[in-house]
Amino acid sequence: MNFDPLVIPFLAGTFFLLIVISVKYFNWIHKLDANQVAAIRKNIFSIHTIKAINEIFHESLLHRKIYRKNRLLGYMHMSLAFGWFLMIVVGKIESLFYYGSFYDRPWLGIFFKYFARTPHHYFMIIPFSFIMDLLLLVTLSGVVLAIFKRIRSRSLGIKKTTNHILLDRIALTSLWWIFPLRLLAESTTAQLTGNGSFLTGTVGMLMAHLPVEHIELPLWWAYSICIGVFFIAMPFSRYMHIPTEIVLILLRNWGAREGEQHSGYTDIQLNTCSRCGICIDACPLDFAAQINTVQPVYFIRDTRYNHLTQEVADNCLLCGRCVEACPVGLELTAIRQQVRQKAETPGKHYFEYNKARENTKKVDIVYFAGCMSHLTPSIIISMKEIFKQAGISYWFMDEEKGLCCGRPLRQQGYLQQSKELVLKNTQLIHSSGAKMLVTSCPICYHSFKEEYSLDIPVMHHSEYIDMLMNEKKLDLAPSDLEMVYHDPCELGRNCGMYDSPRHVLNKIGHLTPVESEKEKSLCCGGSISNMAIEYDVQSKIRNNALEVLTASQPDVLVTACPLCKKTFGQNGKVKVMDIAEIVAGNIKNRFPQII
């Protein structure tokens, strides 16, 4: 007996799934942008492919990243994904042994026990049965955990679970039912034919008093239907992440990155989101301000299904905590900036009015304070003092208030305007003849590094001060100040600069680590990326961050961003200083002037 109509739902679902996925993949790959295609061409036959396969194994099957973050959650995902995967693989091998042909009908492995009713046919029956039962048990334990997580998420260390749409619920329910139904179906067959092992055999015995010969077929049918339903719902539900993540890992390893415009790669990223909801807990808008409808999980979902609202698109601090937390490593902030993009007016110039003067004298560096720094004059005064003490000649590019770096416009999707500013500033910087650009604003710093193609290095002042100290141009006097350091989002997570400021501060006083720092640093709430929230919400985020930062009762909260300084300073709870201020106040002795 090699066929029964009960496999039809399964087969229909499988074919449907294969066709839909093929169409989708073709579309996405077709829509990749030029940079992405170039990257793939370059790296497809290289070590990167091996790395990608390794990553696919670790992430798609074992879910290593989730496991590291939360063991129970990791186990849940691993048992479901890897357990099911092995059940399919081992089932296939089992049927190979049983039927002696690899190319036999594909459903024979899925419905093995139903079709392989004569156990004496092959000698490996006992170990295979045992392994399959074990795998089923492992998978079932994952299902139990998943159900438990739905009911009591906090017990799995998750504060909030995702609010799912109907299609997801259908897919989820059918997925959960697959394994209990398989257990019951196999158990009835085991009771009838004796092909069960420790699990199916035992459950079969427990069902002995039931009319198993009558319920066997309906149970197998139900099992097949559940698989069919799941497969049909999958490409339209969050479970599309299962096949898509594999593609994403490959492309990412080959060097593809999110571009300025929506592309096939964006679609792949959108479909890779499993809506696990880990980003909800990472988002300051949620835990500090109780806004829980705008997080990447919903944003990505809405974008994928084309019902994104402006409110969801705009309501994001772009602090990057979600990117850091995302188990599948989606470029969430990049996609967010994409959807914010505004219509362009070709040929239009917006900032012709600026008549910034070029530098005329010979200088070591260009100093760009940044717009915000003009409202924290102490930073500018301190930088001037530091330059003076270290004997650095500089051109203060925006002393008379120059152009903005362009990042605020870019963040809001005004790309054309942003590029105009980049072009104008680049001309000014290059015309200065200086060998380095130093800025006091992490927003500008990020912009200079990523959006500009400057032919001189760019440094944030914390890094620059560190360099001056290493070069012995600046010596600082130690003090007994108790300090904590706040990593600005743009400087830390977005530019990866964590060590320089800490190195500098450790020379001055005692730096106490805080609970959330470096990659996990909290946003001050003042972020200019989020125009959808008002001052009251910003204050909540700020106060929440201050609670964490001032837990050790420091003398001073040090940061390296004028916006963070201003935002924290408004609270008045703790003294807030920029790293430049604290350095300028602790310069030990005056070095001889070099020029």
Add this chain to the structure above:
Amino acid sequence: MKDWGYKISIPRIIDLDRSDTSLYKQLVSKVPSAMKCIMCGACSATCTASNHTTFSFRHCHILFKRGQYSRLSDELDKCMLCGKCNLVCTQGVNTRAVISTMRLILSDMNNRNIAL
């Protein structure tokens, strides 16, 4: 229509009986803090664009509020969204959002060819 070499002047008056102030309602539904503005001008004082051009957040805001949309789009385009105005505002007005929302509302209007 005849052309005698001159045109009938359009009144400079803010005619609140005729101006369409519904756009402002649209604005405050998106950015409620706009209503907190007390027109102190701190925003315009710190603004780089204001120092170089006729752009003024306060002025654009009051014109929009009064339904005076002509040429407002061009004014709004001068803003670099740098956010200094946001920082100096004592009333907690989300100035950048006000600017960006005004821009979007006006371009939406232009696209629909509604006379402004």
Add this chain to the structure above:
Amino acid sequence: MGMEIKKQYWNEYQKEIAQDDYFYERSCIRQTFFPGSEATFLNILRDELGKKIVDDPKIHTCTGIGYHSDIVPFDTTMTICARLFSLMNGAGLKNYVPSCVTSFGIFNEVLDTWKHYPEELEKTRVNLRKATGREFEVPDNIAHPSDIIYNFRKQLKLKMKYQLVNRKTGKPLKVVEHIGCHYSKIFAEKSIGGAEFPHVLAGMIEEWGGEVVDYPERRHCCGFGFRNYLVMANRGYSVANSKKKFESMKPYKPDFILTNCPGCAMFMDRWQYTIAEMEGTTYDENGKGIPVLTYEEMTGMLLGYNPWDIGMQVHQVQTESILDKIGIDYNPQDKYVGVSGMFLGEPEKPTNLVV
């Protein structure tokens, strides 16, 4: 505002108006564009009221248009006015009646200047003497023709054949009155009723059965504004002012506009044509515009004068609608027939304004 309070205002602004023996000075604009009105006024005074009024052919401009366009200095104005007074003295009269509202304003201004600065009067005497060899005395009384008609409105009512009443409905006609800025805004105390609630035209309308429309822009300028019209670059502003008035009065559906000042009659009438031709807008329901009458025309019409004799055919906005409403007997065939009895031909028809 209640009637009682309005009357209080009128009581504050009462002026002395000479009862007889007038020296008449024609208006530059009136005698050019609405000559029938001035003739009608003279007829009313002489035939209906039996007054003596001298219409001297030697009179000339008071310089008002040039003066208000900043091209005639005040010294010149004073001297020119003095010559007009001298002509009045020559006729043996002391009561000066300038047909034009701007002249009325100019004379008041000149007399007020001489009152406060007698040396200016002496200087003017010297100037006039040097220029013409003439001497002059200031008039005892200056009154605008509308003041005189207002003054005799009750007397005239007795002689009138018609009233400002719609014959079909029996309801009073709705009349917008426009006083002319220089009549009351320069020297409010020289006007009847002052600048805020002027009564000179309103008094005639109410006395003769009509209803005055009090609309928001009632006090606004007609739009002439001298150099604003005369300099083409400013002309759009001139029209815009009239437009503002028309828009404001339109909802009241007035039967006609009554004007005091030659310029106002001219511009309220002609700008309706201009706006209709430039923008396609008219201010009545059937595209004909709101007719504009001078107070002389209105008086003559009610007294039963032939409309074509008093010049009602020279308006751009046609006036037949008023004649029909009141039920005045007139012959449409005679509209463009000249004094000689010959047909003069019909004027060219506007594109948008219905005639």
Add this chain to the structure above:
Amino acid sequence: MSGKKIIIIGGGPAGLEAASHLARQNYQVTILEKESETGGHIKNDMTLFPDFADAQEVRKGLSDRANHPNIELKTGICINELVQEGNQWRIKSDNNEAITGDAVLLATGFEPFDARRKEELGYGIYNNIITSVDFETKLKEGKILTTEGNIPQRIAFLNCVGSRDEKTGNNYCSRVCCVNGVKLAISFKELYPAAEAYFFYIDMRMNGQQYEELYRTSQEKYGVTYIRGRISEAAATFDHKIQLKSEDTLAGLPLKLTVDMLVLLVGIESSKSTRLLAGQNNIRGNYGFAESLGVNRNDYQTTKEGLFLAGTCKRPLSFQETIADAGAAAIQIMDYLEKVK
């Protein structure tokens, strides 16, 4: 002799005035003052608005009246705790001294806003940027000089520093800064008639007797220039002057002005003692001020029987209003003590 004892916390105008009234009605009063001298903030003042009365004479009058056998004055005492025990109130000071009484009047006053919290205004960063409190001190010393020792030829006053400001959490109007600023500008012009005085304001709220006239006099007689616009940036120039940026909102143009001195008219904030003691007794209201039962009829009573409020611990008040308030509070206390007899 009624034998009832009242504790007044705070020896400023409100405390002294209330004490004088109560003492004259034969109540035993204890005034607790954290500083070494009574008088509160007017100790620092040269004159009072709107009549330029000598602040020190006024203060002397207040303390002379409070020099009464029924009044016990304890200075230099800081209160840590204020608790109700049955019908009695117990106070604990920082040196563990315990004082009890039948009623308590909270007259803990205000604190001027710390201008360093508005960094863009440069207070504490640049020289020659001072607060109205600093200015008054200088006035008392008889001369206003820049850090470099020169007479300022041009001075600017900025209103609403720390008032009407959501960013510092103070949404309220401090009510006295407008008229106080006008007073300071006039005093400055009296001292240096040749110098120029500018006044940057958002609204001029001249809501007291003689205030509007004072405002007019400052323009007519003293030529103070008023500019409607808020300064949003202050920066030092190379010659130690202060460059200000504001918008002249009436002209609709940005405005730049370089002055020798900038005076920040700082607002009124709740004092530390008010916040502490009101907090302990659950009567802490908005912005840390003490909350009365109702502003219309029960503005002196609190939710706690026997705990009364007077003066600027409730909200920003002018000197005159404070004195009137203290008198009214005294009557309410007497009324209460009659009842609990």
